Amino acid sequence: MAKLNVNGKVREFEAEPDTPLLWVLREQLSLTGTKYGCGIAQCGACTVHIDGAPVRSCVRPLASLEGKEKIVTIEGLSKNGSHPVQKAWAKLDVPQCGFCQSGMIMAVSALLKTKPNPSDADIDAAITNICRCGTYNRVRAAIKVVAKGGATKMAKLSIQHADGSTT
Amino acid sequence: MSTTTLQPQLSRRSFLAGTSAVAGGLVVSFHIPFANAQDGIPEVNAWVVIRPDDTVVIRIARSEMGQGTLTGLAQLVAEELECNWAKVTTEYPTPGQNLARKRVWGNFATGGSRGIRESHDYVRKGGATARIMLVQAAADGWGVPAAECVAANSVITHKASGRKTTYGKVAAAAARLTPPDAASIVLKDPKTWKLAGKRLARLDTVKKTTGAQDYGIDLQLPDLLNAAIKDCPVFGGKLRSFNAAAIEGRPGVKKVVQVGDSAVAVVADTWWRAKSALDALPIEWDDGPNAQASSATIRDFLKAGLDAKEAIVGNANGDAPAAIAGAARKIEAVYAYPYQNHATLEPMNATARWTPERCEVWVPTQNGEAALAAAAEASGLPPAKCEVYKLYLGGGFGRRGRSDFVTQAVQIAKAMPGTPVKMIWSREEDMQHGSYHPVTQCKLTAGLDAQGNVTGLHMRISGQSILATVAPQNIKDGKDPVVFQGLDKAGGAEAAIGYSFPNLLIDHAMRNPHVPAGFWRGVNLNHNAIYLESFIDEIAHATGQDPLALRRKLMANSPKHLAVLNAVAERAGWGTPAPKGVFRGLAQTMGFGSYVAACAEVSVSDDGQLRIHRIVAATDPGHAVNPQQIEAQVEGSFSYGLSAALFGEITVKDGAVEQKNFDSYPVVRMADMPKVETIVLPSGGFWGGVGEPTIAVAAPAVLNAIFAATGRRIRELPLRQHSLKRA
Numbered sequence: 058m059a060k061l062n063v064n065g066k067v068r069e070f071e072a073e074p075d076t077p078l079l080w081v082l083r084e085q086l087s088l089t090g091t092k093y094g095c096g097i098a099q100c101g102a103c104t105v106h107i108d109g110a111p112v113r114s115c116v117r118p119l120a121s122l123e124g125k126e127k128i129v130t131i132e133g134l135s136k137n138g139s140h141p142v143q144k145a146w147a148k149l150d151v152p153q154c155g156f157c158q159s160g161m162i163m164a165v166s167a168l169l170k171t172k173p174n175p176s177d178a179d180i181d182a183a184i185t186n187i188c189r190c191g192t193y194n195r196v197r198a199a200i201k202v203v204a205k206g207g208a209t210k211m212a213k214l215s216i217q218h219a220d221g222s223t224t
Numbered sequence: 225m226s227t228t229t230l231q232p233q234l235s236r237r238s239f240l241a242g243t244s245a246v247a248g249g250l251v252v253s254f255h256i257p258f259a260n261a262q263d264g265i266p267e268v269n270a271w272v273v274i275r276p277d278d279t280v281v282i283r284i285a286r287s288e289m290g291q292g293t294l295t296g297l298a299q300l301v302a303e304e305l306e307c308n309w310a311k312v313t314t315e316y317p318t319p320g321q322n323l324a325r326k327r328v329w330g331n332f333a334t335g336g337s338r339g340i341r342e343s344h345d346y347v348r349k350g351g352a353t354a355r356i357m358l359v360q361a362a363a364d365g366w367g368v369p370a371a372e373c374v375a376a377n378s379v380i381t382h383k384a385s386g387r388k389t390t391y392g393k394v395a396a397a398a399a400r401l402t403p404p405d406a407a408s409i410v411l412k413d414p415k416t417w418k419l420a421g422k423r424l425a426r427l428d429t430v431k432k433t434t435g436a437q438d439y440g441i442d443l444q445l446p447d448l449l450n451a452a453i454k455d456c457p458v459f460g461g462k463l464r465s466f467n468a469a470a471i472e473g474r475p476g477v478k479k480v481v482q483v484g485d486s487a488v489a490v491v492a493d494t495w496w497r498a499k500s501a502l503d504a505l506p507i508e509w510d511d512g513p514n515a516q517a518s519s520a521t522i523r524d525f526l527k528a529g530l531d532a533k534e535a536i537v538g539n540a541n542g543d544a545p546a547a548i549a550g551a552a553r554k555i556e557a558v559y560a561y562p563y564q565n566h567a568t569l570e571p572m573n574a575t576a577r578w579t580p581e582r583c584e585v586w587v588p589t590q591n592g593e594a595a596l597a598a599a600a601e602a603s604g605l606p607p608a609k610c611e612v613y614k615l616y617l618g619g620g621f622g623r624r625g626r627s628d629f630v631t632q633a634v635q636i637a638k639a640m641p642g643t644p645v646k647m648i649w650s651r652e653e654d655m656q657h658g659s660y661h662p663v664t665q666c667k668l669t670a671g672l673d674a675q676g677n678v679t680g681l682h683m684r685i686s687g688q689s690i691l692a693t694v695a696p697q698n699i700k701d702g703k704d705p706v707v708f709q710g711l712d713k714a715g716g717a718e719a720a721i722g723y724s725f726p727n728l729l730i731d732h733a734m735r736n737p738h739v740p741a742g743f744w745r746g747v748n749l750n751h752n753a754i755y756l757e758s759f760i761d762e763i764a765h766a767t768g769q770d771p772l773a774l775r776r777k778l779m780a781n782s783p784k785h786l787a788v789l790n791a792v793a794e795r796a797g798w799g800t801p802a803p804k805g806v807f808r809g810l811a812q813t814m815g816f817g818s819y820v821a822a823c824a825e826v827s828v829s830d831d832g833q834l835r836i837h838r839i840v841a842a843t844d845p846g847h848a849v850n851p852q853q854i855e856a857q858v859e860g861s862f863s864y865g866l867s868a869a870l871f872g873e874i875t876v877k878d879g880a881v882e883q884k885n886f887d888s889y890p891v892v893r894m895a896d897m898p899k900v901e902t903i904v905l906p907s908g909g910f911w912g913g914v915g916e917p918t919i920a921v922a923a924p925a926v927l928n929a930i931f932a933a934t935g936r937r938i939r940e941l942p943l944r945q946h947s948l949k950r951a
Binding site: 084087091096134150180195214 | 289290291292309310312422423424425426428429430431432433434435436437438439441442444450475494495496497500567568569570571616617618619620621648650651852853855856859860861862863864867885886887891892893894895897899900
């Protein structure tokens, strides 16, 4: 029986030591918000936080984890999507198909923790996740909105929300 | 508003739904697995269900894959329904339901940027019909004529008495009325729209920010098993043998299954165990007749078509060969465009459960009805005994219009009767078994008079027909009409050429290599626009004309084409100095019913590093249902088109695709993405698509800007294979 600390809970499960963390999360722990896109750390759809750092979980075998690390997945990033990055994403309608966005949000939230006001170059260097729909410009706009404390108007998208607000 | 009196009607449908309220929904849930099955609420009509709490459920037949169609179609229905947008939710009817109800929801296929442009009329009429029935039900309740009542924001008001009621209160009564005659329904003038045409937020965003949105790959069912699959890497090859004993006893493995005559799958409790076991499975392939094919043999095969005598004419006027032969001057250039893979971020997958009596499939698909047909064929059951449940797509781009993965999943499920099996392709499988953007080459020849005017143009396309792979029955007299996208004659065409030449010949020498071709976002417009827009730029430079001025001259008869081109030229500041070191390039085309243009601004460093600073885009889709989502589609299409132009190339060696993952098939990432400014210019009077058309102008605008910056004319993609050091 293996043990991992995921989203604040100790979880026990059966898996071979070479099983990537991604597949433990998705299959043994039923946390399917973390996505499989490539399996070779190219696309970033599987990004989770391990002790606060962004990690591509598809190349992180279970055997490389001690069990003490604090692992956070998209499901554990916040209660009810209330993390500032998630809120900005919703306000600016960042996702298209959305498949990459769990990984994108995890990568961005980790970046903003270490660099609360990243430059374009910082963003380009840190956010290398693949989005085939091409949401990159809204991702960038949303990162800047979060950096400025949630000032959604600066993105100039004028999106009308069902609650009557405009961002 | 219609004053027709609507008579109560007891249909089998409403009877069943009505019964369910008493019987607990058990009977109905089998027949109508919708919102109304869960809470016993009958639908007002096929498009609209309204619950007592005024929640509005709008049925969406087309697939949502990121392009925003789900929200756009809901806006169109809600516009006519006059409902409270804050209470709108959506649901997919199933392909089986559509079949059982004589295709009441029309076409489910979601491709060719058709989601809205092909269904705007009947979905709006669906909303209007429901509104008329709701108002009638309220009027009947008050004993007043419906004409004295108005509806807005899900509230019906009798003007004279001031009485009010809500949709939720009268929905059950409305559901019992006979719908008004469809011909009597008058749709709103788009100028009066309150929801459609507005920059509304998408309906499906929040779940995509929390990990709660399930895609096909995420499906969980009781007793679900998982399958990993390998198909013969060489197209046209077969499975010769595999040694199942070699993986016996591996953890979780349940079965090794031959799939069709060319593939083998391992079924296990988890996908990782299935995939690991499959990787360890000794497999022998019979590579078949294509084992010698390579990118070089394909290139030569196509090259011969550039000068072949036999070709199918797509568009012609006058006598271009004679005009060119007699011209004072001739310009000629040969272009080529490689294979591309869709590389949706969610790999192909499908889940199936088969019994001798029934086959069910859960699948992210762009074509639910084709998936149902594939399930029926693979299961050996009639379509009425099959069902497809559409799940969210992690990208489609045309790939998920095919149903090869549905066939495989059902074939695997047949080996495990009664147990649902989820088959997921590895990224490597997905890269090597695509439905690829076709490969083409193009020779363009222009005849010029002494003043530099074009007297004749011949555009010879040699290469692959998509229809030859996906729908050979649609090739008539050797002609695949889709080949000529963006080059069709003016006048009613959805992809008409914007230029007028005194003598024109556009023809196609069909050359179909063994690699399967498919619809890839933008389809044939991608390369056709690169070929023609680059060549127009070549003519401009060869004759000393400004590329915008030349286009304006040639497009005098195409005001809509010209309008979007002028819009980007003006916004980008064409003709005014660009920032130091920055150069501009233009492109325009028409496809999927919309007119599009782009102006790219690039710089190229002394050592040849390209930077795309900005692309100004314009699109005229006739009507703009959600401008902020159109902007998102334009940006996304540029990312997809530039991925192909900058990096994308599927190559063939020994009959198989060489690329296996994103390390060998790189795509645009954040750092590569230019700033995009989108001008949405809906001129009204027609309905054009949005998801695809603009993709085609990104690459030629960038290529023309690169020429302006470096003097290098790139005629073969991808760009990463060329040095851009100053010529």
